Amino acid sequence: MNTFTLFKHSLFQFSDLYQAKKMPFWKVILYVIFLSIILTLPITKQVFTILQDIKDDGQKIAAKLPEFKVTDGKLQTQNQAEGFIYQTNSIIFTFDPEGKRSLNDVSADSVGNAISLGFLKDEFIVSLPDSGAADSLLGTNQFEVPYSKGTLDGLNSQDLKQALDEANIPFWIKLVIFIFTLYPTLINLIVNLLLITIGANLYSKLRLYKLRFFDCLKIVTYCATLPVIISSFLHFINLTFDDSFLIVFVSLLIFFLAIRKENRHQSPLV
Incomplete structure (x- = not known):
């Protein structure tokens, strides 16, 4: 048989x-x-659905971004654009070119399984849900990328929007x-x-x-x-x-x- x-x-x-x-x-x-x-x-x-939701939510957030550029270690905007906080099902996004918020403020916004992202005046921030998984695998659930390091130097709103529009999950x-x-x-x-x-x-x-x-x-x-x-x-x-x-x-x-x-x-x- x-x-x-x-x-x-x-x-x-x-x-x-x-x-x-x-x-x-x-x-x-x-x-x-x-x-x-x-x-x-x-x-x-379910995992692929979550990743697709994050991509779709990222595109919604990108559509609300004002013109900006990371240069000389700072987040610079045109026409004195104001900051904002935008929440979707998977992302809580902070845009703060005025320097009013900190890493702790962005992390405190996290609700449920949502990821907190922040373009602050001097750094880019990622705060993962406090589930313990990130701590055990990565040692922390909060990540800071200071603009002064040059990693994001030259990044602008148009490049970000184009990258999100063209983003696909590789096989x-x-x-x-x-x-x-x-x-x-x-x-x-x-x-x-x-x-x-x-x-x-x-x-x-x-x-x-x-x-x-x-x-x-x-x-x-x-x-x-x-x-x-x-x-x-x-x-x-x-x-x-x-x-x-x-x-x-x-x-x-x-x-x-x-x-x-x-x-x-x-x-x-x-």
Whole structure:
């Protein structure tokens, strides 16, 4: 029996899944990766949606920018343009050529998961949401780029608007995001499959089925197909849905149905 046949049985014919014990272990590993990809799809879709929202919001903000240019370590505007604060769903933007605001002021504007950006008189500021992720990965969630360093020297409103209009997410960035999302999903799925296998192996011993631990693991992997698909679908509706219990519980139920045709040991005589 091949992988595709077992996949079909995992959706419609649970009683034949016991034959998964005959599958080579490397194919089972590939199938676990396949299931992880299914679980990763709604998460990566959400990430790409957020990135697109940031791009769209950036274009809205750029349309409101007055003429400016970074030169001689200062943010210089035409016609004494006034500063403003503009908020979208993903960005809280500060434009302050008069020097009225500081890094702490811009960071304090942050609400929820919004990113705070600021073109201040002497520096450009990025403040990420205070979720702990930035601190653990980057050491801080606040970044300052002083104009005096020359990194942004010559930047002007027209260049910024053109860059935002032409901005697209490169394929390699999408691939990196997908891989980074896939890794923790794969680890979590492996942990859940091992938990299911422990319960399944205990059940098979109590029922005197002739199944080893790795036999149970192979069968359980295919039994998890339908729960994984259901969980992925529910994640598209609600990204915060905790799928671990659903996958473990439903996979065990399917395992109980899958091994009914399996041979048993003879009961010891009393």
